[in-house]
Amino acid sequence: MNNYGKYFEEFSVGDKIDHALTKTILESDNNLFCLLTMNHHPVHIDEEYCKKQQHGRILVVGTLVFSLIVGISVADISGKAIANLDYESIQHKNPVFIGDTLRAESEILHMKESMTKKDRGIIYVETRAYNQKNQLVLIFRRNVLIKKRMGTNDK
Template sequence: MHTNSMGNFFEDFIVGEEIYHALSKTIFESDNNLFSLLTMNAHPVHTNINYAEKQQHGQLLVVGTLVFSLIVGLTVTDISGKAIANLDYENVKHLAPVFIGDTLYAKTKILDKRISRKSTDRGILYVETIGYNQNKINVISFRRHVLIKCSKREKE
């Protein structure tokens, strides 16, 4: 048996590489309800079946920020497990609705990387992540910069 290595060092990432993350998550009604309560999102399209059935999609919608949070979480083992910080998120796009019972998956493309100008024992990784459902329909996309430790560099 070997231990699981949480994340990768800056040097491990290759620009242009696409990573299909191993983790996935099926959305249960309890996930959506708890997230709605925790974030004080009281919109009935997320919590009221009777209301939701009369709206455009005819069923409960999963809260968009829950989808975003889950997709970020699915990437941690591969992308930000050795991160010092997520520096920003940009271009968050909700591409399709997510419903109770959908299973979410994620893939990330390495867009760019560079050594930090302030401290050379770390680098900045620029990635784009796409979340998709069990039908391979893309439901969310976003880009982010992640500050990640280098494996061998000494601070200069």
């Protein structure tokens, strides 16, 4: 896994990354996530209930959408991360439904070197997710602590 991800020096402010992975959300994905996270709200699991609600069909759990998009971005953003320091400004812009296919893109907004350790730096990145109709469904920002090429054993 030494070649997985990028070092801090390989990023630049303004970089735009179209993540190659996409994911079609299956009913089983949503159901399993509901079970694992104990989210049993009927809007996520009860088709008959949903028919009487605003969207008329099951909504995918927002935290599943968020988790999938973070995962889609790992190879390009946090593959060499030491830690995700924070997630902020998580915005669900449009609903996601079973059968939707999601893609993501990220932009490097800011970079700074660590004040205490020379072998790492922090990138501030915004990630946006879209469905198959190119509708924006999610935006979030995060600070990621990333290894520098120097001072590591990775080659």
